Amino acid sequence: MIRSAVQWLPTSTHFGPRLAETLGIVGHEIILHRFPDGELRATVGPAAITTIVCCSLNQPNEKLIALLFAAEALRRNGAKRLVLVSPYLGYMRQDAAFHPGEAISQHAIGALLASTFDRVITVDAHLHRTPSLASVFPGIEADNLSAAPAIEAFLRTETVAPTAVVVGPDEESRTWVAEIAGRLGLSYSVARKVRRSDQSVQIAFTDATLFAGRPVFFIDDIVSSGGTLTACAEALAASGPSSVEAIIVHALFPPTLMTEFGRAGIRSIRSTNSAPHPTNAISLDDLLARALRREVVGIPESGSPP
Numbered sequence: 001m002i003r004s005a006v007q008w009l010p011t012s013t014h015f016g017p018r019l020a021e022t023l024g025i026v027g028h029e030i031i032l033h034r035f036p037d038g039e040l041r042a043t044v045g046p047a048a049i050t051t052i053v054c055c056s057l058n059q060p061n062e063k064l065i066a067l068l069f070a071a072e073a074l075r076r077n078g079a080k081r082l083v084l085v086s087p088y089l090g091y092m093r094q095d096a097a098f099h100p101g102e103a104i105s106q107h108a109i110g111a112l113l114a115s116t117f118d119r120v121i122t123v124d125a126h127l128h129r130t131p132s133l134a135s136v137f138p139g140i141e142a143d144n145l146s147a148a149p150a151i152e153a154f155l156r157t158e159t160v161a162p163t164a165v166v167v168g169p170d171e172e173s174r175t176w177v178a179e180i181a182g183r184l185g186l187s188y189s190v191a192r193k194v195r196r197s198d199q200s201v202q203i204a205f206t207d208a209t210l211f212a213g214r215p216v217f218f219i220d221d222i223v224s225s226g227g228t229l230t231a232c233a234e235a236l237a238a239s240g241p242s243s244v245e246a247i248i249v250h251a252l253f254p255p256t257l258m259t260e261f262g263r264a265g266i267r268s269i270r271s272t273n274s275a276p277h278p279t280n281a282i283s284l285d286d287l288l289a290r291a292l293r294r295e296v297v298g299i300p301e302s303g304s305p306p
């Protein structure tokens, strides 16, 4: 039996095959078949002792079922360690019952994945108010990697004026914004956000004069309905920045929204490849490969793959 392998769901070909190649181990696509009644069949490749399963959990409902089936087959075929790599981990945003009777999806999905996998690796999961990863994934290893170094490296390849300002829409974004601005030697500002509904937020900057005539880089973890990004662009427009560009970790919005973003004054949107999207421009592949090195026999944690 082989020692380690990567397998990916058909929706994760944007990073699974490259991860196998970077780690220098065998890779297989998990085959899904839909029966006439809508049920799924999953067929995995040969199980390895350590099998790394790649599946980004944007639009997660069916993917979760497919993951359960893949894990069942891999364990029954001899896999001893299953590592889930899910650069976007859905269902983490509901971390409390905001109204009586609501389910806390973060708890339910965390427990499900913890009972299925031995380790979960994700990137900037929406866990702002969660005390520890262990409370979401009880009894297994979990890594919530930061995309900030990848975003910083990307911005270094752009011509960013020293007068540029990095902005975030809310207190939760302060960590990325402060880190990235600090590393690039830029100023930053964090807005106050009030969420009114799924699609509507109110944004206010306390230091609006800061942006006049300067390029602005908006940075946030998620763009979904686009309400936050649009409200931020409209609030910024009032103070006359020379340009507004958005850098997103997880681009979950329908590409048809790009026209609306353009109308709101956003010149460009670039995202990491955590979920496949036309705005993908920042690769997380090296970050993920580094976190996986110790799963691959013969590659030291700090070494290079063969």
Ligand SMILES: O=P(O)(O)OC[C@H]1O[C@H](OP(=O)(O)OP(=O)(O)O)[C@H](O)[C@@H]1O
Pocket (backbone or CB within 6 Å): 093, 128, 169, 170, 172, 195, 198, 199, 201, 220, 221, 222, 223, 224, 225, 226, 227, 228, 229
């Ligand atoms: O594109 P949108 O639909 O506006 O969603 C994106 C926003 O939602 C999330 O925060 P959220 O408002 O859930 O607040 P939180 O950080 O307090 O959970 C996220 O951090 C973004 O700011």
